[in-house]
Amino acid sequence: MGLVRQAARMTARDWRAGELTMLVIALVLAVAALSSVGFLADRLQQGLERDARRMIAADFVVRSDHPVDSAFFDEAHRLGLRTATTTIFPSMAARVATAAADDPGLSNARLAAVKAVSPTYPLRGALRIAPAAGAPDHRADGIPVKGTVWADEQLLETLHARVGDVVALGDRRFTIGAVITRELDRGFAFVNFSPRVMVRADELASTGLIGYGSRVTYRLLVAGDDAAVARFSAFAHARIDGGKLRGVALESLKDGQPQVRATLDRAGRFLRLVALLTALLAAVAIAMAAHRYVRRHLDGCAVMRCLGLGQRELRTLVALEFAFVGATGGIAGAALGYAGHFVLLLWLGQLIAVALPQPSLLPAFEGIAAALVLLFGFALPPLLPLTRVPPLRVLRREWDGQARTAWWAYALGVALFGALLLLAAGELKLGGIVAAGFALGLVVFAALARAALWLCARFARSDSGRRLAASVGWRYALASLERRGWASALQITALAIGLMCLLLIAMTRNDLVAGWRDSTPPDAPNEFLIDIQPDERQAVLDYLRTRGIADIELEPMVRGRLVAIDGKRVVPESYKNDDARRLVDREFNLSYRSVLPSDNRIDEGRWYGDTKRPEISIEAGLAKLLGLKLGDVLRFDVTGMPIEAPITSVRKLDWGTFKVNFFVLMPPATLEGLPATFITSFYLPLERRPILDGLIAAHPNVTAIDTTPILAQIQHVLDQVIGAVQFLFAFTLAAGVLVLYSALAGTRDERVRESALLRALGASHRQVRSVHVAEFALVGALAGLMAAVGAQALGIVLATRVFDFHLDIDPWLLPAGVAAGVACAGVGGWLSLRRVLRRPAAQSLREA
Numbered sequence: 001m002g003l004v005r006q007a008a009r010m011t012a013r014d015w016r017a018g019e020l021t022m023l024v025i026a027l028v029l030a031v032a033a034l035s036s037v038g039f040l041a042d043r044l045q046q047g048l049e050r051d052a053r054r055m056i057a058a059d060f061v062v063r064s065d066h067p068v069d070s071a072f073f074d075e076a077h078r079l080g081l082r083t084a085t086t087t088i089f090p091s092m093a094a095r096v097a098t099a100a101a102d103d104p105g106l107s108n109a110r111l112a113a114v115k116a117v118s119p120t121y122p123l124r125g126a127l128r129i130a131p132a133a134g135a136p137d138h139r140a141d142g143i144p145v146k147g148t149v150w151a152d153e154q155l156l157e158t159l160h161a162r163v164g165d166v167v168a169l170g171d172r173r174f175t176i177g178a179v180i181t182r183e184l185d186r187g188f189a190f191v192n193f194s195p196r197v198m199v200r201a202d203e204l205a206s207t208g209l210i211g212y213g214s215r216v217t218y219r220l221l222v223a224g225d226d227a228a229v230a231r232f233s234a235f236a237h238a239r240i241d242g243g244k245l246r247g248v249a250l251e252s253l254k255d256g257q258p259q260v261r262a263t264l265d266r267a268g269r270f271l272r273l274v275a276l277l278t279a280l281l282a283a284v285a286i287a288m289a290a291h292r293y294v295r296r297h298l299d300g301c302a303v304m305r306c307l308g309l310g311q312r313e314l315r316t317l318v319a320l321e322f323a324f325v326g327a328t329g330g331i332a333g334a335a336l337g338y339a340g341h342f343v344l345l346l347w348l349g350q351l352i353a354v355a356l357p358q359p360s361l362l363p364a365f366e367g368i369a370a371a372l373v374l375l376f377g378f379a380l381p382p383l384l385p386l387t388r389v390p391p392l393r394v395l396r397r398e399w400d401g402q403a404r405t406a407w408w409a410y411a412l413g414v415a416l417f418g419a420l421l422l423l424a425a426g427e428l429k430l431g432g433i434v435a436a437g438f439a440l441g442l443v444v445f446a447a448l449a450r451a452a453l454w455l456c457a458r459f460a461r462s463d464s465g466r467r468l469a470a471s472v473g474w475r476y477a478l479a480s481l482e483r484r485g486w487a488s489a490l491q492i493t494a495l496a497i498g499l500m501c502l503l504l505i506a507m508t509r510n511d512l513v514a515g516w517r518d519s520t521p522p523d524a525p526n527e528f529l530i531d532i533q534p535d536e537r538q539a540v541l542d543y544l545r546t547r548g549i550a551d552i553e554l555e556p557m558v559r560g561r562l563v564a565i566d567g568k569r570v571v572p573e574s575y576k577n578d579d580a581r582r583l584v585d586r587e588f589n590l591s592y593r594s595v596l597p598s599d600n601r602i603d604e605g606r607w608y609g610d611t612k613r614p615e616i617s618i619e620a621g622l623a624k625l626l627g628l629k630l631g632d633v634l635r636f637d638v639t640g641m642p643i644e645a646p647i648t649s650v651r652k653l654d655w656g657t658f659k660v661n662f663f664v665l666m667p668p669a670t671l672e673g674l675p676a677t678f679i680t681s682f683y684l685p686l687e688r689r690p691i692l693d694g695l696i697a698a699h700p701n702v703t704a705i706d707t708t709p710i711l712a713q714i715q716h717v718l719d720q721v722i723g724a725v726q727f728l729f730a731f732t733l734a735a736g737v738l739v740l741y742s743a744l745a746g747t748r749d750e751r752v753r754e755s756a757l758l759r760a761l762g763a764s765h766r767q768v769r770s771v772h773v774a775e776f777a778l779v780g781a782l783a784g785l786m787a788a789v790g791a792q793a794l795g796i797v798l799a800t801r802v803f804d805f806h807l808d809i810d811p812w813l814l815p816a817g818v819a820a821g822v823a824c825a826g827v828g829g830w831l832s833l834r835r836v837l838r839r840p841a842a843q844s845l846r847e848a
Contacts, residue, residue, distance in 0.1 A: 003313060014321075023293045024329050026286055030374070031333025031367040036340035038363030043341070045330060046357045048767050055186035057122035058084070058221035059229045061251035063310035065582075067222040069248070075235050082121040083225035084199060088113060089216040090208050091195050093151075093158040096173060110158045111703055112151075113194040114169065116204040117143050123223035128182035137181040142198055144803050148177030154591040154706050155195030167197070168206035173200065185552040194705055219251075249371070249579065286374040322375045330371030357812050372489055377413020414439055430802050437794040449492035452782055476688035492783045499787035499821055503813065506796055524658040528690070528705040530557075534677040536699050544682070547691050554678040555660045558590040558671050560636035560643065565628070567635075580625050591637065591662040592671040599657045605630050605649035612669045614645035619663040638674050643671060651708055658707060776825040784821020788814045 015022045093112040127140040422431035572581040608615040635644040
């Protein structure tokens with residue numbers, strides 16, 4: 001307790017003397033930046049997850065290709081959960097002709113996605129309906145009343161119908177009661193791409209549409225308390241994994257809706273990336289501010305050793321003081337961050353149109369933990385060697401063995417900070433890449449900076465160097481940097497790491513966000529044409545091209561069943577995963593082409609190209625699901641004809657483009673001549689949709705599928721998240737600039753002493769200023785150059801390995817990095833030394 005009281009007195013004394021000002025400001029600013037981003041990210045993530053539940057209309061869904069087992073209903077009711085049901089299947093919907101509307105030139109039948117819903121549907125979110133096409137919509141209070149159906153605008157346009165008209169579904173006639181304007185849980189199954197017609201579940205049997213062989217999807221929707229839903233999820237997974245049921249799958253925010261899940265996952269990665277880069281900036285500021293504090297307290301530690309304080313007691317005192325500073329600064333920074341995230345919410349304005357839940361305490365704990373890790377990892381290492389050497393040698397500034405121990409302690413601090421980054425990332429890949437980039441940057445930047453300073457100094461002493469660096473400023477600047485050696489290298493490294501974070505933030509805000517937006521662009525294909533027969537291929541192409549749809553390509557689709565892998569017969573019972581069982585229990589859509597699709601990339605193996613040999617290129621997700629690898633020989637049965645070929649490449653697809661893609665591709669020579677239909681996709685503005693009526697009338701077997709509602713749904717979430725992320729980037733960029741200034745101000749004491757010595761030896765004010773200008777320019781240029789290269793390399797790795805984007809090398813990043821480094825170093829140096837140069841040399845020496 002005596003040591004605790006002494007540490008508290010030392011902390012209060014240092015605070016009154018202003019010794020802790022820079023350290024605490026840097027600490028509070030760093031924690032505030034980290035925790036404010038963390039609080040906002042936490043609230044955004046909670047809000048997105050909450051709103052995403054509306055996209056499945058429940059908290060959890062049991063999906064089956066036969067009526068859902070009653071055991072699921074019984075368990076849901078036992079746990080007190082609310083339930084609803086939906087039944088979805090494709091069927092023809094026809095407008096019942098009347099004398100007023102009977103026009104043989106108009107289409108009056110269309111393949112539709114029929115959805116029968118129970119009275120409690122939906123459990124989360126809401127349907128929105130309108131009294132007429134184009135009229136203002138409103139929240140639906142329930143489901144269609146008996147004898148009526150709701151239809152989306154696409155179906156009304158196709159059937160040339162309006163609200164009040166009569167449509168036929170099987171054996172029943174229904175009146176169109178409203179227009180569906182928003183159905184969040186529409187889903188991404190192919191059947192849901194067709195126009196929607198919604199009917200009551202208790203009237204489905206009277207239509208006579210469901211019989212033996214019907215392709216129907218039954219869904220049980222569940223919602224309620226999170227704990228109860230978790231228990232229901234465990235029960236459902238146990239029944240599925242135990243193999244008791246077939247043809248049953250589970251959907252949740254994590255298990256279903258792959259496009260929505262991918263959007264949310266990518267949003268989470270962006271938000272976590274901002275937090276990680278802020279943490280890196282915090283490391284730079286804390287390290288520099290703490291290093292300055294340590295240098296100013298060397299004499300005090302030496303005096304305490306001379307007065308008889310033991311090594312353990314001194315180490316304990318220092319640790320306790322930093323614990324007080326870390327806890328106080330961490331709590332103050334977390335509180336400031338909590339207040340600051342409300343300001344960010346105000347900045348977001350209308351981007352977030354829903355009330356967000358309150359954040360958890362996790363960002364505050366992470367901020368305080370970051371403060372303690374940064375202090376003990378980067379502030380204590382310089383002091384630890386002093387507790388193990390004789391007091392006289394400390395006073396004489398002779399510290400044999402200091403470097404070895406300090407570097408070991410710094411390595412431990414970097415390791416702890418890397419662990420903190422992994423924890424904050426919440427994902428091994430993202431956290432590992434950022435932590436590895438940070439650690440590699442420290443080592444490589446330090447070595448390169450030391451080597452560059454050594455080469456510059458040697459060049460300055462050569463004849464050519466003397467002629468080029470004729471001014472006093474450059475010669476003294478190079479000599480000063482080389483004299484400090486590793487200290488100068490560490491300063492350049494710190495500046496380079498900070499600049500790399502800032503450049504990476506700027507680059508991710510522009511290039512990565514642009515790449516994210518471009519992955520599902522506004523003009524992504526929103527129309528699919530399927531079931532095009534070979535003899536109709538040219539006619540369909542001519543029809544579309546004469547109407548301005550020129551950029552179109554018909555892809556062949558061959559139906560085949562996977563029957564063997566490496567000669568071993570394939571049966572559903574061979575797999576434990578239910579998705580794998582369903583895949584091998586049905587036919588695959590195979591296709592052939594010689595050129596790799598633009599939205600595909602080869603992950604493993606090689607693209608087969610123009611080969612005549614049978615080869616297979618398989619999609620990575622399918623290969624993982626079925627346990628396939630390069631070299632495996634697959635045999636497909638295509639209308640009784642065996643097709644056998646080895647896997648020679650594994651492809652990664654970008655499903656966000658909504659282009660036609662296939663799990664299995666082969667060379668044309670392998671599949672040409674086999675029975676096939678053709679499929680295509682293209683973008684068609686809403687006002688031009690009527691041109692498809694003529695195509696369907698001329699080719700009744702061709703089916704047109706409109707994906708506009710789903711694209712609009714994804715784009716809405718995308719725009720909301722991108723807007724929030726851009727504001728986060730702007731805030732982190734501003735915080736990073738302030739943190740970077742704190743880091744640059746850490747070398748002020750050395751420069752004050754050197755400036756005073758130069759002036760005492762007769763140097764003029766102009767000469768001293770030229771020395772500092774040259775030194776800051778060199779330090780900034782080296783740091784900016786390394787930061788630009790590091791940011792480009794790390795950005796490419798993040799884009800390709802984490803965000804699944806292609807990021808081109810930016811040739812302007814190098815000059816921009818050098819300019820930013822020179823500007824930051826110059827401004828920081830001028831702000832820290834402008835008053836010193838105006839004071840008498842004697843006063844500066846006394847203060848130093």
